[in-house]
Amino acid sequence: MRTVxxxxxxxxxxxxxxxxxxxxxxxxxxxxxxxxxxxDGVPGGRAGRLDLGGHRFDTGPTVLTMPELLDEALSAVxxxxxxxxxxxxxxxxxxxxxxxxxxxxxHTDADAMEAEVRRVAxxxxxxxxxxxxxxxxELYRAEIDTFIGANFDSPLDLVRPALAKLAVLGGxxxxxxxxxxxxxxxxxxxxxSFQALYAGVAPEKALGAYGVIAYxxxxxxxxxxxxxxxAIPDALAAAASNAGAKFxxxxxxxxxxxxxxxxxxxxxEDGERIxxxxxxxxxxxxxxxQLLGHTPKRPVGLRYSPSAVVLHAGSTGNWPRLAxxxxxxxxxxxxxxxxIIGRGVPMSDPSLLITRPTATDxxxxxxxxxxxxxxxxxxxxxxxxxxxxRIGPRYRDELVATLEARGLIGFxxxxxxxxxxxxxxxxxxxxxxxxxxxxxxxxxxxxxxxPANMVGGTVNAVLAGCGTTPGVGxxxxxxxxxxxxxxxxx
Numbered sequence: 449m450r451t452v453x454x455x456x457x458x459x460x461x462x463x464x465x466x467x468x469x470x471x472x473x474x475x476x477x478x479x480x481x482x483x484x485x486x487x488d489g490v491p492g493g494r495a496g497r498l499d500l501g502g503h504r505f506d507t508g509p510t511v512l513t514m515p516e517l518l519d520e521a522l523s524a525v526x527x528x529x530x531x532x533x534x535x536x537x538x539x540x541x542x543x544x545x546x547x548x549x550x551x552x553x554x555h556t557d558a559d560a561m562e563a564e565v566r567r568v569a570x571x572x573x574x575x576x577x578x579x580x581x582x583x584x585x586e587l588y589r590a591e592i593d594t595f596i597g598a599n600f601d602s603p604l605d606l607v608r609p610a611l612a613k614l615a616v617l618g619g620x621x622x623x624x625x626x627x628x629x630x631x632x633x634x635x636x637x638x639x640x641s642f643q644a645l646y647a648g649v650a651p652e653k654a655l656g657a658y659g660v661i662a663y664x665x666x667x668x669x670x671x672x673x674x675x676x677x678x679a680i681p682d683a684l685a686a687a688a689s690n691a692g693a694k695f696x697x698x699x700x701x702x703x704x705x706x707x708x709x710x711x712x713x714x715x716x717e718d719g720e721r722i723x724x725x726x727x728x729x730x731x732x733x734x735x736x737x738q739l740l741g742h743t744p745k746r747p748v749g750l751r752y753s754p755s756a757v758v759l760h761a762g763s764t765g766n767w768p769r770l771a772x773x774x775x776x777x778x779x780x781x782x783x784x785x786x787x788i789i790g791r792g793v794p795m796s797d798p799s800l801l802i803t804r805p806t807a808t809d810x811x812x813x814x815x816x817x818x819x820x821x822x823x824x825x826x827x828x829x830x831x832x833x834x835x836x837x838r839i840g841p842r843y844r845d846e847l848v849a850t851l852e853a854r855g856l857i858g859f860x861x862x863x864x865x866x867x868x869x870x871x872x873x874x875x876x877x878x879x880x881x882x883x884x885x886x887x888x889x890x891x892x893x894x895x896x897x898x899p900a901n902m903v904g905g906t907v908n909a910v911l912a913g914c915g916t917t918p919g920v921g922x923x924x925x926x927x928x929x930x931x932x933x934x935x936x937x938x
Contacts, residue, residue, distance in 0.1 A: 449599050449601065449934070449935075449938075450599075450601050450902060450935070451934075451935055451936070451937075451938040452726050452907060452908045452910065452935060452936050452938075453907055453908070454710070454725070454907075454908065455725045456480060456725050456726045456908070456936050456937065457480065457481060457725050458480065458481040458482075458483070458723065458724050458725050458726075459475050459480050459481070459482050459483075459724060459725065459726045459727065459728060459936055460482075460483045460484075460485060460714045460722055460724040460726075460727045460728070461475070461482060461483070461484045461485070461727075461728045461730065462485050462701050462714065462727065462728065462729045462730060462731060462736075462739075463484075463485075463486060463487075463493055463729070463730030463731055463913070464484050464486035464488075464491040464492070464493065464681070464685060464695065464697075465491075465492060465493020465494055465495065465681070465730055465913065465925070466492075466493060466494075466495055466680070466681060466684070466922060466925045466926055466929070467493070467730045467912040467913040467914070467925045467926070467928045467929040467932070468484060468486075468493070468728065468730040468912065468913075468929065469484075469491060469521070469681060469684035469685055469688060469929065470517075470521045470684070470912075470925070470926045470927075470928070470929025470930055470933075471728045471730070471912050471928075471929035471930070471932045471933045472484055472684075472688045472693050472728075472929075473521040473522060473524045473525055473684060473687060473688050473691070473929075474521060474524050474929065474930050474933035474934075474937075475728075475933045475936060475937065476524065476525050476688060476691045476692060476693060477523075477524025477525050477691075478524075478933065478936075478937040480936070480937070481692070482688070482692070482693040482694070483693070483694045483695075483696065483722055483724070484685075484688070484693055484694070484695045484696065485696045485699050485701055485714060485716065485722070486695065486696065486697050486698075486699065487698070487699065487700040487701075488697065488698070489697050489698050490678075490681075490682075490697065491681040491682065491684070491685040491695075492508070492678060492681035492682075493508075493681070493730070493913075494508040494509070494884055494914070495508040495509055495677050495678065495680060495681050495922075496508045496678075497676070497678040498760060498867060500760070500762055500865040500866075500867060501762050501814075501864060501865035502762070502813065502814040502817075503760075503762035503812065503813045503814070503817070503819045503865060504675075504676050504678075504812045504813075504819065505676075505760045505762075505819060505821065505867070506676050506677040506678065506803075506805070506821065507758070507760070507869070508677065508884065509677060509921070509922050510677060510773070510801075510803045510805070510821055511665070511670055511773065511803075511922075512535075512670065512671045512672060512673065512677065512680070512922060513664040513665060513668055513669065513670055513671070513922065513923060514664055514668060514922070514923040514926075515529060515535055515671055517923055517926040517927065518533075518680065518683075518684070518926065520926075520930070521684065521926060521929070521930070522683070522684070522687050525687055525688065525690070525691035526691075527687040527690070527691075529683070532679075532682075532683030532686060532687065533673045533674070533675075533679050533680065533683050534673065534674040534675075535671045535672070535673055535674075536671065536672045536673075536674060536808050536809075537669055537670075537671055538669075538670045538671060538672055538771075538772050538773065538808065539555065539556075539557075540553035540554050540555050540771055541554050541555065541556050541665060541666060541669065541670035541773065542554040542639075542665070542670070542771065542773045542774065542775055543769075543770070543771035543773070543774045543775070544635065544638070544639050544774075544775045544777065545774060545775065545776050545777065545854070546635055546777050547777060547778055547779040547797075550568060550635065552564060552565075552568050552635060552636075552639065553771070554639055554665075554666055556666060556667060556668065556669040556670065558578070558581060561577065561581075561666070562574050562577055562578055565577045565631075565636065568633075568635070569631075569633040569635070569636060573631055573632065573633050573636060576630045576631045576632070576636075577630070577631060577636065579630050580627065580630035580631055580640065581666075581667060583617070583626075583630065583659075584640075584659055584660070584662055584663040584666070584667055585663060585667060586617055587614070587617050587618075587619060587656070587657070587659050587660055587663065588660050588663040588664075588667075588668075590611075590613045590614040590617055590619065591611075591614050591619060591657055591660060592660070594608060594611055594614070595611060595614060595619070595657060595895060595918075596660065596918045596924065596927060597918070597927050597930075597931070598931075599901070599917070599931050599934060599935060600895055600896035600900070600917065601896075602896060603896045603897065605896055606895065606896060614657065617656070618656040619655065619656045619657035619659075620655060620656065620657065621655070621656045622652060622653060622654065622655070622656060623641055623644055623651050623652075623654040623655065623656050623658055623659055624637070624641055624644075624650075624651035624652035624653075624654070625652070626656045626659065627640050627641050627651070627659070627662075634781070635777075637651075638777055638781060639666070639775075640659075640662045640666065641654075641662065642775065642799070643658070643661035643662050643665060644658055644661070645754065645785070645825055646661070646753070646885055646920060646921065647661065647753065647888065647889035647919065647920060648751070648752065648753025648754060648789075648885060648887070648888025648889055648890070648920070649789075649888055649889055649890060650782075650785035650786075650789060651785075652782070652785075654889070655889070655891060655894060657894070658889060661921065664923060670773065672772060672805065672808045672809065674809050675809065675811075675812075676805060676809070676812055696716070696720075696722075699716050699717075699718065699720070700716060700717045701714055701715070701716055701717075701739065702715050702716055702717045703715045703739065704727065704739050704740065704909075705721070706906075709905060709906055709907045709908075710906070710907060710908050711724065711726070711727045711906060711908055711909050712724065714727060725908065726908040726909070726910070726936050727908065727909050727910070728909075728910050728911075728912055728929075728932050728933075728936070729909060729910070729911050729912070730911070730912045730913040730929075731878070731913070732878055732879060732880055732886075732913075732915060733750075733880065733886075733887070733899055733911070733915040733916070734880055735878065736903075736911055737903070740903055740905070740906050740909055741905075742903055742904065742905045742906070744899065744900070744903060744904060748892070750880075750887050750893065750899070751830075751887065751888045751890055751892075751893065752828045752830050752831075752880060752881035752883050752885075752886065752887055752888055753828065753883050753885035753886060753887065753888045753889075753920065754788045754789060754825050754826060754827060754828055754831075754883065754885065755825075755826050755827065755828040755829070755871040755874060755881070755882050755883035755884070755885070756823050756824060756825055756826060756869075756871075756883075756884065756885075757794075757823075757824045757826050757840070757843060757844075757847070757868070757869065757870050757871075758821065758822065758823050758824075758868070758869040759820075759821075759822040759824075759844060759847055759848075759866065759867075759868055759869075760819075760820070760821060760866060760867040760868075760869070761819075761820040761822065761859075761863045761865075761866045762813060762817060762818075762819055762820075762863070762864050762865040762866065763817065763818050763819075763820060763859070763862040763863050763864060764816075764817055764818075764862045764864060765818065765856070765858055765859055765861075765862030765863075766818050767855075767856050769855070770802060770804045770807065770856075771804070771807065772803065772804060772805065772807045772808050773801065773802075773803050774801075774802045774803075774804070775799065775800070775801055775802075776799065776800045776801075776802060776851075776854055777799045778795070778797035778798055778799050779797050780795075780796070780797040781799075783796070783797070784797065784798070784799060784825075787827075788825055788826055788827045788831075788832075789827070789831065790831075791827075791832075792827040792831040792832025792833075792834075793827065793832060793834075794824075794826050794827070794832075794834075794843060795824065795825065795826070798824050798825075798847070798850060799825070800822060800823065800824050800847070800850070800851075801821075801822070801823040802820065802821070802822050802823075802851075803820070803821040803822075803823075804818060804819070804820055804821075805819055805821070806818045806819045817864070822847060822851070824843075824847055826870075826871065827871075828871060828881040828882050828883040829871050829872075829875060829881050829882035829883075830881040830882075831881075834871070836870035836871055836872035836873075837872060840868055840870045840872070841868075843870075844868050845860075848860040848863075870882075871883065880915075885914070885920050886913075886914040886915040886919075886920050887899065887914075887915050887919075889919055889920070894919075895917075895918075898916065898917045898918070898919065899911070899915060899916050899917075900916065900917065901916045901917050901928070901931060901932055901935060902935060910932040910935040910936060911932065912925075912928045912929045912931070912932035913925060913928055914928070916928060917931065918931070
């Protein structure tokens with residue numbers, strides 16, 4: 449594995465998102481001195497926060513899986529997750545609602561889920577689910593350390609004996625057909641493959657290896673931190689600070705000072721110079737490349753994942769049928785991916801993620817009120833350069849009408865405070881192509897083909913975050929911080 453040569457005593461981490469905080473904790477645990485520079489006033493990065501009218505909203509990820517990765521990072525400095533955060537396991541992990549009026553509760557307990565599948569689809573599908581669960585578990589075990597959790601220096605690294613099992617399991621085949629080998633019911637196939645959308649690829653084209661996301665959601669368990677997702681970066685930052693890390697908030701990096709192929713200092717916009725032996729960069733890829741003065745050449749340009757329109761709504765309305773996480777599927781499925789990935793237009797029959805965190809933590813809203821997060825996947829600005837300033841308000845009304853047509857009568861009239869976020873807003877935050885989901889997980893952007901976490905021309909700079917290896921999502925981003933730290937410490 450390629451590592452940073454020379455001294456690495458003091459490392460500057462640019463960005464206090466989950467990747468930067470993970471890197472900082474692992475570096476601290478290896479005896480490095482760490483300074484974290486963050487442009488915002490609080491930690492979190494994409495795991496953002498919004499307070500409106502007494503409602504506390506998570507503006508980034510709302511689904512938390514694999515909390516052991518948080519524990520791993522915290523344990524590097526002698527801490528633990530339970531010291532900082534109260535985690536609540538979600539039962540069900542999701543509730544899936546379908547256009548035919550049926551619903552399926554997605555349980556992570558094997559017996560409970562097998563019983564639920566038997567109830568809605570019969571004994572044959574229940575047996576198929578049991579086999580699918582076993583396959584997803586094998587897939588996870590085959591790739592978590594050798595594919596997802598590994599640093600790659602070359603495509604030749606794929607020729608590792610440990611990855612042979614991943615190939616045998618179908619990890620380099622297609623996810624949709626792989627799921628279809630176990631369950632035939634269209635509803636079940638959606639439940640175990642929709643996660644590919646957040647990797648930026650339709651299930652029929654996604655690598656089978658990304659079934660690991662379904663493993664994390666439907667087997668390993670889904671959790672919620674009391675106080676909202678903001679509790680996670682707050683905990684990581686507190687532990688890093690207690691271990692000696694210095695944090696500079698409300699501070700933007702202006703440039704990197706160099707001597708030859710080494711970064712020797714980080715300069716901020718307010719004129720501060722922070723000397724360093726190595727630097728970990730967690731901003732968007734294009735921002736990191738600009739700071740480094742070098743953009744790696746690729747045979748074809750980067751492709752980005754679909755974006756999302758998110759409606760944050762503080763409401764007097766309460767619909768107990770909504771679980772903490774509810775997926776509302778439309779009639780259409782294949783056409784949905786064609787529209788947002790191929791044609792660059794909004795979904796004509798949308799599938800939506802509705803998160804009601806007040807189902808688990810009522811303190812996230814004023815007494816007797818509810819907080820909602822409604823996410824509608826949509827084209828990114830690379831595929832669909834739409835005028836969201838013009839169409840955003842109309843699309844918001846269409847979303848509300850869709851929710852009401854699907855049984856949430858009075859959803860619109862119950863809203864007291866709200867914030868709509870569109871691809872234009874993501875772009876204004878600096879996210880390439882107007883998507884918070886970064887580069888897509890196509891085959892050409894996966895594993896050793898994903899933008900690398902070390903860039904030619906600079907020997908002591910390492911990248912972390914969802915744009916680089918291993919990819920998008922809370923668990924991969926935490927892993928990316930660990931991988932970046934390993935590049936520094938060897």
